[in-house]
Amino acid sequence: MAATTIASVRKSSVIPGFGLALGVTLTYLSLIVLIPLAGLFWRSASGGLDQFIRIATDPRTLAALRLSFTASFYAAAVNLVFGLILAWILVRYRFPGRRFIDAVIDLPFALPTAVAGIALTTLYAPNGWIGSLLQPFGIRIAYTETGIIIALIFIGLPFVVRSVQPVLEDLDREVEEVAATLGATRRQTVRRVVMPALLPASLTGFALAFARAVGEYGSVIFIAGNSPYKTEIAPLLIVIKLEEFSYAGATTIAVLMLLASFLILLVINLIQSWSLRRFGDV
Amino acid sequence: MNAITPIEPGASVALGAPIDVTIENVQKAFGDTPALHGVSLDVKAGELVALLGPSGSGKTTLLRILAGLDAPTAGRVLFGGEDALGLRVQDRNVGFVFQHYALFRHMTVFDNIAFGLTVRARGERPAKAEIRKRVLHLLDLVQLSGLDKRYPSQLSGGQRQRVALARALAIEPRVLLLDEPFGALDAQVRKDLRRWLREIHDRTGHTTFFVTHDQEEALELADRVVVMSKGRIEQVGTPDEIYDAPASPFVFGFIGESSFLPVTVVDGAVQFDGAPLDLAALGTPSGPATLGFRPHDVTIVDDDQPALTGQIVAERRHGGARRLDVEVGPERHRVEIDMAVEHSRREGGMVAFRPHRWRIFAR
Amino acid sequence: MSDGAFTTARLPGASAIHFRPVTMERRRVRVALILVSLAFLALFLMMPLVAVFVEAFRGGLPAYWEAIFEPDAAAAIRLTLLVAAISVPCNLVFGLAASWAIAKFDFRGKSLLNTLIDLPFSVSPVIAGLIYVLLFGSQSLLGPWLKSEGIQVIFAVPGIVLATIFVTFPFVARELIPLMEQQGRGDEEAALSLGASGWQVFFRVTLPNVKWALLYGVLLCNARAMGEFGAVSVVSGHIRGLTNTMPLHVEILYNEYNFAAAFAVASLLALLALFTLVVKSVLEWRYAEEIAATRRH
Numbered sequence: 001m002a003a004t005t006i007a008s009v010r011k012s013s014v015i016p017g018f019g020l021a022l023g024v025t026l027t028y029l030s031l032i033v034l035i036p037l038a039g040l041f042w043r044s045a046s047g048g049l050d051q052f053i054r055i056a057t058d059p060r061t062l063a064a065l066r067l068s069f070t071a072s073f074y075a076a077a078v079n080l081v082f083g084l085i086l087a088w089i090l091v092r093y094r095f096p097g098r099r100f101i102d103a104v105i106d107l108p109f110a111l112p113t114a115v116a117g118i119a120l121t122t123l124y125a126p127n128g129w130i131g132s133l134l135q136p137f138g139i140r141i142a143y144t145e146t147g148i149i150i151a152l153i154f155i156g157l158p159f160v161v162r163s164v165q166p167v168l169e170d171l172d173r174e175v176e177e178v179a180a181t182l183g184a185t186r187r188q189t190v191r192r193v194v195m196p197a198l199l200p201a202s203l204t205g206f207a208l209a210f211a212r213a214v215g216e217y218g219s220v221i222f223i224a225g226n227s228p229y230k231t232e233i234a235p236l237l238i239v240i241k242l243e244e245f246s247y248a249g250a251t252t253i254a255v256l257m258l259l260a261s262f263l264i265l266l267v268i269n270l271i272q273s274w275s276l277r278r279f280g281d282v
Numbered sequence: 283m284n285a286i287t288p289i290e291p292g293a294s295v296a297l298g299a300p301i302d303v304t305i306e307n308v309q310k311a312f313g314d315t316p317a318l319h320g321v322s323l324d325v326k327a328g329e330l331v332a333l334l335g336p337s338g339s340g341k342t343t344l345l346r347i348l349a350g351l352d353a354p355t356a357g358r359v360l361f362g363g364e365d366a367l368g369l370r371v372q373d374r375n376v377g378f379v380f381q382h383y384a385l386f387r388h389m390t391v392f393d394n395i396a397f398g399l400t401v402r403a404r405g406e407r408p409a410k411a412e413i414r415k416r417v418l419h420l421l422d423l424v425q426l427s428g429l430d431k432r433y434p435s436q437l438s439g440g441q442r443q444r445v446a447l448a449r450a451l452a453i454e455p456r457v458l459l460l461d462e463p464f465g466a467l468d469a470q471v472r473k474d475l476r477r478w479l480r481e482i483h484d485r486t487g488h489t490t491f492f493v494t495h496d497q498e499e500a501l502e503l504a505d506r507v508v509v510m511s512k513g514r515i516e517q518v519g520t521p522d523e524i525y526d527a528p529a530s531p532f533v534f535g536f537i538g539e540s541s542f543l544p545v546t547v548v549d550g551a552v553q554f555d556g557a558p559l560d561l562a563a564l565g566t567p568s569g570p571a572t573l574g575f576r577p578h579d580v581t582i583v584d585d586d587q588p589a590l591t592g593q594i595v596a597e598r599r600h601g602g603a604r605r606l607d608v609e610v611g612p613e614r615h616r617v618e619i620d621m622a623v624e625h626s627r628r629e630g631g632m633v634a635f636r637p638h639r640w641r642i643f644a645r
Numbered sequence: 646m647s648d649g650a651f652t653t654a655r656l657p658g659a660s661a662i663h664f665r666p667v668t669m670e671r672r673r674v675r676v677a678l679i680l681v682s683l684a685f686l687a688l689f690l691m692m693p694l695v696a697v698f699v700e701a702f703r704g705g706l707p708a709y710w711e712a713i714f715e716p717d718a719a720a721a722i723r724l725t726l727l728v729a730a731i732s733v734p735c736n737l738v739f740g741l742a743a744s745w746a747i748a749k750f751d752f753r754g755k756s757l758l759n760t761l762i763d764l765p766f767s768v769s770p771v772i773a774g775l776i777y778v779l780l781f782g783s784q785s786l787l788g789p790w791l792k793s794e795g796i797q798v799i800f801a802v803p804g805i806v807l808a809t810i811f812v813t814f815p816f817v818a819r820e821l822i823p824l825m826e827q828q829g830r831g832d833e834e835a836a837l838s839l840g841a842s843g844w845q846v847f848f849r850v851t852l853p854n855v856k857w858a859l860l861y862g863v864l865l866c867n868a869r870a871m872g873e874f875g876a877v878s879v880v881s882g883h884i885r886g887l888t889n890t891m892p893l894h895v896e897i898l899y900n901e902y903n904f905a906a907a908f909a910v911a912s913l914l915a916l917l918a919l920f921t922l923v924v925k926s927v928l929e930w931r932y933a934e935e936i937a938a939t940r941r942h
Contacts, residue, residue, distance in 0.1 A: 013751070013830070014834060015843075016837075017749075022742075026758075028742075029762065032807070032810055032814060033761065033814060036777060036779075040776045082682070086685075089682050093675055099926070101683075104691070105690075110868045110872075111915060112911075114911070115911040118697075122904075172382070174384035180372055181351070181371055181376055183375075196388040196389075218874035218892070238769075239879060242775065245784075251779065254771075264767065279433070351666070
């Protein structure tokens, strides 16, 4: 990169190494992320709009996408509720094992998804530890949509907790005390003062968990049953199309999913900038 | 638009009658650490009382006990003759204002002020139109008319504190409690708000406690000042009493710049280092005592009258005067004295002086 | 007088003893919330973890060792270590370069760059694999040329490494950028004014300032690199003993109903996860300030 362009891009600083650092960053980013992703879009576009629409509206594709999005929504909703409770007890209460729990919250980030997948399947299969308890009541979890949701709850569990936790830690207790002196009951204070303050962080955590769940593959495919139109998630359909050498099919679904991801990313950014404008900080 | 204009006299503010507050031997310990050692205080209805002391003196703890945010370990608090400790915070009907405002960030100024009215049980809640009327009236009172749709983040510090006060006033509190209300503000805004709070108090007449560590603020604003130290009340009195007749070296030292010297009282006269100083100490029993004086209450002595003599160890400009650090007596007690700028005394030189106002505290 | 005062005027009743701060819920609400949380975590986090180890040792210790030391498993372990050994340092160097550029300089497009660095987090692992198949596979533009040159990327180690780098791309940068932005430029400018060279500043001032955050990021990056399944699955071709990483080997064993062996290999990955969590927690407790002002993931 020419020195003149660098000088025009950056503002003056005495610290050296800008050209090298930015050069390495942009080169690496382009080679690993941008060019391959652009290749996907280029490949998808080269097939033409008709082909794109035909694959996108194929009932099997639609069923897979619908399943992926609805299951992810339910899983993220469960994580929203329990994530708020977990963040609350971790920040506000002191009880034995609190630090241990704080640490294991991140297990889904650290445990390989395939390991989680086979473990959950073993638990929830009809002959598994939990599955066998539910079997007499005619409740099936593994190889159904419920199983998919359970796997997605597992992998999305830390997001809401970790989004809400720092905000809750910074939340000023005096605000709650003032609400009490003004006559608000504890319930009113939580509902009208605390929860609105946690809303942006909760929504961000929800969106992150949702985005992660939509793209998730490893933990789901073991427990899902993977039967077309019923328990076949969108990422699996990409793999199936690829194994059938249907590159057009794989790229079309991938592009749809990527666009959805970008949309979620945009929503997260909007939430954060809205919260920044309104409340002064996130 | 931030300038604070005086409040027009005669504007009416709907209020319940102010009440007396009685604090009886209130004690508080956090675990094994005592924070208040039996504090007692009677406050008349409508009084504006400053709780003045350094950090750790227990003043904020006392305020929080009055509000019901903390419970005392022992003692009684009476609001208008009724036991207040049996009441939950929510039922105590006190207006509390925090140093850092504690505004609800996600609510507009209007919703912040209306909060205390909207959380009331359905039967006691005023109608929407009534709430609106009251909030707008309070906004007018705190001179923030037109800012009702703003969010706290869009206000200056002084404006936020005024919203916090309006919010506390909205519930028509029986007692108003302010915890370092101006502590987070710039010097100029502090001064404006101070005068303005005095005017609001004169109009609304709430029994008001405010906590401060700023003696100037306490003396300027309060009807009575309660000086606290280490969980005890050192002195209660009007600003004049506190300033002119401090009851202890602590109060004397806390209320303004001061120097102390160990002296001896012999038959009502003060001696330092065995020599008489010609300072009267009427009513002080004979024996060791502490002499306290302020740097500006000192006369430089040029003749042979009895005086304190010491070596100047430092000299600097201090406002309209020249401030000297002087070491006095064989034990080299360091005191500060002021003298007119025209005088010139060099560091290392000697100076003789005598306080023309002073306090003697028996030891 | 103070000593005597404590004995007088005790509060009537128990209100002082049972005083509940207004920012605290009733005891039964607190207990209920904690119990609900514990039940939720036990069901969704602890039971799967326990299941891995119980199933792994179901066939006894000898069967466990056999499953781990069997040649295909050993090859998978070696490949996993190799992939991590390549991809983690790559992302480490990138993370340092990116955070240096973003935290120490102001330039146009900085927030866009920040967003782009996070991009791989929001891309499905399967798509991460797919993009490299489209780029280097036999059907791709580069495919014929790669074939004539005898270079195999897809269904070979290079593809696995690329896919792993993609999914672990932001980890190190994500930990470093906020911390270095918060630390500002003062230390570097001071060192420069004292005559240090650029590299001296980097190695002796900047790097020591962020060393715990760097370790933290590397740790998370490594855990994900060794455990990645979806992306690697798409590019690997599942060739036993050659292009199978540990997670893929687990899948194959599981699909062959060789559950004990599958869980034996899986237990190694679970141990890695536990090790990661322990070190991560220790870092967070001990060096909270030096990792980040606010913990984010």
